[in-house]
Amino acid sequence: MTLTEILPTLRSSLPAHLEPAVWPRTAGWGAGGELRVGGAGLAALAEKHGTPLFVVDESDVRERCRAYVAAFGADAVDYTAKALLSIDIARWVADEGLGLYAGSAGEVRVAALAGLDMRRVVLYGSAKSPEDLETAYAAGVGTIVVESLGEITRLAATAPTGQRVLLRVLAGPEPAGGQDRRFGVRVAGGEAAAAVARIAAQPGLRLAGFDCSLGHQLSRFSLYEREIGRLCEFAAAMRRAHGVEPEQLNLGGGHAVAYRPAELGLALDAFAARMRGVLHLEADRHGMAAPRLTVSPGRAVVARAGVTVYRVLAVTRTQGGDRLVAVDGGMSDCPATALCGSRHSAVLLGRDAHAAAGPAAVVGRHNDADDVVVPDADLPGDVRPGDLLAVAGTGAYHHARATNFHLVARPALLAAADGGARVLIRRETLDDMLVRDAGR
Numbered sequence: 001m002t003l004t005e006i007l008p009t010l011r012s013s014l015p016a017h018l019e020p021a022v023w024p025r026t027a028g029w030g031a032g033g034e035l036r037v038g039g040a041g042l043a044a045l046a047e048k049h050g051t052p053l054f055v056v057d058e059s060d061v062r063e064r065c066r067a068y069v070a071a072f073g074a075d076a077v078d079y080t081a082k083a084l085l086s087i088d089i090a091r092w093v094a095d096e097g098l099g100l101y102a103g104s105a106g107e108v109r110v111a112a113l114a115g116l117d118m119r120r121v122v123l124y125g126s127a128k129s130p131e132d133l134e135t136a137y138a139a140g141v142g143t144i145v146v147e148s149l150g151e152i153t154r155l156a157a158t159a160p161t162g163q164r165v166l167l168r169v170l171a172g173p174e175p176a177g178g179q180d181r182r183f184g185v186r187v188a189g190g191e192a193a194a195a196v197a198r199i200a201a202q203p204g205l206r207l208a209g210f211d212c213s214l215g216h217q218l219s220r221f222s223l224y225e226r227e228i229g230r231l232c233e234f235a236a237a238m239r240r241a242h243g244v245e246p247e248q249l250n251l252g253g254g255h256a257v258a259y260r261p262a263e264l265g266l267a268l269d270a271f272a273a274r275m276r277g278v279l280h281l282e283a284d285r286h287g288m289a290a291p292r293l294t295v296s297p298g299r300a301v302v303a304r305a306g307v308t309v310y311r312v313l314a315v316t317r318t319q320g321g322d323r324l325v326a327v328d329g330g331m332s333d334c335p336a337t338a339l340c341g342s343r344h345s346a347v348l349l350g351r352d353a354h355a356a357a358g359p360a361a362v363v364g365r366h367n368d369a370d371d372v373v374v375p376d377a378d379l380p381g382d383v384r385p386g387d388l389l390a391v392a393g394t395g396a397y398h399h400a401r402a403t404n405f406h407l408v409a410r411p412a413l414l415a416a417a418d419g420g421a422r423v424l425i426r427r428e429t430l431d432d433m434l435v436r437d438a439g440r
């Protein structure tokens with residue numbers, strides 16, 4: 001029997017368990033319900049900086065980067081910037097040996113402002129604008145991912161001589177059930193082979209290898225294994241037909257993370273070892289040298305480092321008796337919950353609880369049925385307006401996708417480390433938003 005079973009009242013005053021796979025590595029409870037990340041108390045940060053507030057654990061991001069480099073090797077990992085980016089975050093990942101997958105002129109500008117070695121920056125994107133390309137050329141981006149046939153002529157005409165390119169290849173069957181909206185050149189029907197021939201005929205472009213993107217939140221190795229087999233088969237055919245030999249094969253990102261204690265993340269070391277093994281086998285089978293295997297994760301680098309702190313504004317019950325806890329943010333700062341159905345973990349912080357935990361839906365302030373922050377939280381029965389809640393796993397695709405829906409200003413992004421915190425991106429103000437309104 002546990003102590004909380006003998007003394008049930010003890011259970012209500014104990015802080016919630018922080019599952020290590022879900023919360024930032026440095027997360028831990030202090031006295032009086034203080035939740036610390038990077039040694040900094042989140043309630044104190046909320047008082048100082050306001051809510052909603054994004055806090056990212058710098059050491060967690062750096063540790064994940066190191067784990068990737070340890071698993072795949074130096075020069076083998078690029079961080080996909082769209083998951084979460086600021087100038088300092090670009091510096092952290094570069095410090096730890098990662099390159100950067102940038103998908104827009106803005107992300108390339110951040111990489112340049114961060115002082116990154118631009119040879120380690122890759123411009124990708126199915127629909128690159130003239131501004132994206134011109135910014136990338138001016139910054140000296142090392143690699144550009146070609147994602148359609150038409151793009152080859154455009155790059156040949158505008159890119160600096162000798163521009164290194166990767167070709168995004170769609171080697172597998174179309175995803176079952178849905179419309180196939182993926183960009184890339186398809187092996188089926190000969191489009192990918194035509195793209196290789198077209199690049200090889202352009203003296204100004206240098207085809208360095210192939211790239212793919214298989215989806216998101218993937219934890220099964222078999223999807224990646226099959227793709228390596230298909231890409232090696234395609235590479236061998238291209239060697240025979242055009243004498244081109246890839247030096248790099250990028251397997252993309254999509255590595256799963258756990259948002260809830262029972263969920264499975266991708267087992268990184270086992271994954272890297274398995275992918276290397278499969279690549280060598282497949283390359284051998286086709287009598288070619290194994291290309292350098294690279295990956296470009298986004299979510300798996302930053303998701304677990306991030307926490308969002310909200311202030312509770314209202315608590316009510318539905319006619320059916322379900323508890324609704326409304327907070328001062330919502331789909332303007334966590335669109336992933338509405339868009340992708342991600343389910344996060346939430347805890348009360350800043351004071352001890354005095355009632356046992358029970359089910360509650362944490363909802364946002366946007367008066368919309370889809371405005372859900374955590375649909376099925378487990379929160380103390382005495383949660384009331386004025387309380388603070390922390391939601392885990394919000395490092396990826398939350399701050400990055402925040403909007404001004406309802407003319408609500410976007411939250412600040414702080415980095416917590418070594419017992420303190422600093423602003424990476426300041427909170428937006430009403431004036432920041434209104435300055436764009438020409439009717440003022």
Ligand SMILES: Cc1ncc(COP(=O)(O)O)c(C=O)c1O
Nearest residue numbers: 080213252253254296297298299
């Ligand atoms: C188009 C695209 N989206 C996303 C990612 C990264 O996805 P995730 O954040 O799920 O790792 C990549 C990585 O290569 C990509 O190419």
